[in-house]
Amino acid sequence: MTPIIRAVLSDIDDTIKPHGGPIDPRTRAVLQGLRALGIPVGVATGKNADYACGLAEGSGLHWSFICAESGAHFRELEAEGPPPVWKVHESSGAGMADLVQFRDSIGLDPLHRRFCLRRRENIVPYMPELKDGILTLLPPDSDFGQTAAWATFFEEVIKVHDLRLVVKRHKANGSIDIVPAGIHKGLGVDAVCRILGCKPKEVLTIADGENDDELVAGTTAVAVGNAIPRIRESVRRNGGYLARGTYGEGFVEGIAYVARNGLFGDKSGEVLHLVSESFPELAPAHAEG
Numbered sequence: 001m002t003p004i005i006r007a008v009l010s011d012i013d014d015t016i017k018p019h020g021g022p023i024d025p026r027t028r029a030v031l032q033g034l035r036a037l038g039i040p041v042g043v044a045t046g047k048n049a050d051y052a053c054g055l056a057e058g059s060g061l062h063w064s065f066i067c068a069e070s071g072a073h074f075r076e077l078e079a080e081g082p083p084p085v086w087k088v089h090e091s092s093g094a095g096m097a098d099l100v101q102f103r104d105s106i107g108l109d110p111l112h113r114r115f116c117l118r119r120r121e122n123i124v125p126y127m128p129e130l131k132d133g134i135l136t137l138l139p140p141d142s143d144f145g146q147t148a149a150w151a152t153f154f155e156e157v158i159k160v161h162d163l164r165l166v167v168k169r170h171k172a173n174g175s176i177d178i179v180p181a182g183i184h185k186g187l188g189v190d191a192v193c194r195i196l197g198c199k200p201k202e203v204l205t206i207a208d209g210e211n212d213d214e215l216v217a218g219t220t221a222v223a224v225g226n227a228i229p230r231i232r233e234s235v236r237r238n239g240g241y242l243a244r245g246t247y248g249e250g251f252v253e254g255i256a257y258v259a260r261n262g263l264f265g266d267k268s269g270e271v272l273h274l275v276s277e278s279f280p281e282l283a284p285a286h287a288e289g
Contacts, residue, residue, distance in 0.1 A: 003201040009042040010206040021238030026278035027248030033274040040064035067188025072133020095180030135178040143172030186214030222254030
């Protein structure tokens with residue numbers, strides 16, 4: 001049986017918008033239109049929930065759900081604001097205690113923003129991100145490549161101490177996530193399914209990057225044109241759609257493709273009309289073979 005999409009859950013950076021950039025006004029109009037049609041739209045991000053909330057408020061949007069910190073935190077919108085009222089769900093990974101041990105093992109100093117790389121006297125500066133459920137470290141300057149060595153070292157620490165942690169390095173900005181076992185964006189899909197009483201195939205996911213594997217697994221998925229090869233292959237293998245457009249255009253191209261195939265049910269025509277108003281070139285959007 002062909003699934004009818006009950007909700008949209010999308011990555012943010014390099015999917016809805018370029019990393020560090022704003023949401024294209026045309027993409028924003030489509031997002032607002034989906035909400036107006038009664039289609040819940042949520043985001044799944046490696047950043048914290050406040051980042052997603054601030055992005056929505058600054059863009060005049062209301063997310064229905066926020067899956068933050070790669071799945072460590074999940075928020076469900078109970079009432080639109082200002083300010084919005086959120087019901088907060090916590091996800092407990094099997095490696096939360098291991099994350100604390102990892103921090104101690106590398107001598108993480110949050111006050112001076114340093115950690116020890118291989119030798120205690122080898123102090124390496126980093127830029128932190130405020131997270132509770134995962135650890136994110138970024139290079140202190142524009143030399144993103146330096147974190148490749150960090151990732152290798154972190155993997156060695158995890159192996160030596162037999163820690164239940166996963167290292168994910170994002171090539172777009174060199175950032176590294178240390179994620180407890182059992183924490184991933186697929187928990188956001190699970191939460192949406194529980195709330196709406198639907199199946200994963202009834203959730204449209206749109207993704208691009210290193211921490212999106214579990215987000216797209218088992219869902220109706222779209223990979224934007226700038227997605228990493230592994231995500232595009234995973235989406236292709238599972239019968240999803242490979243957009244040619246990048247960032248927000250690729251996001252909307254995926255929405256158009258799903259609507260053209262009637263997967264928004266009786267709202268599919270309205271969704272296509274919505275897309276055509278902002279991206280007329282995507283009205284007869286093309287598929288990648």
